[in-house]
């Protein structure tokens with residue numbers, strides 16, 4: 001579940017987006033002005049592994065089935081646990097994003 005940070009070239013604001021899958025990353029728009037003219041920033045919690053290998057290493061089929069992820073509470077739980085494993089310091093901003101993903105609001109955004 002990658003999280004990207006962007007700067008909008010239109011209104012110059014920065015924001016973060018958590019993606020449930022990489023397909024969504026291509027559809028990102030500015031949260032403030034809806035522009036697609038964005039620059040991706042280097043994420044503050046970037047780890048040594050590439051995104052691809054991180055996703056590869058996370059084998060969801062082993063420990064949890066579909067039911068685990070149907071409970072939205074577990075989504076945030078996983079993200080928090082995973083980032084802790086990666087040595088990521090969860091700031092308040094991060095908690096907010098995880099919370100957004102957890103409650104499904106992020107999906108509403110994409111369905112607009």
Ligand SMILES: [Zn+2]
Nearest residue numbers: 008011030033
């Ligand atoms: Zn903007």
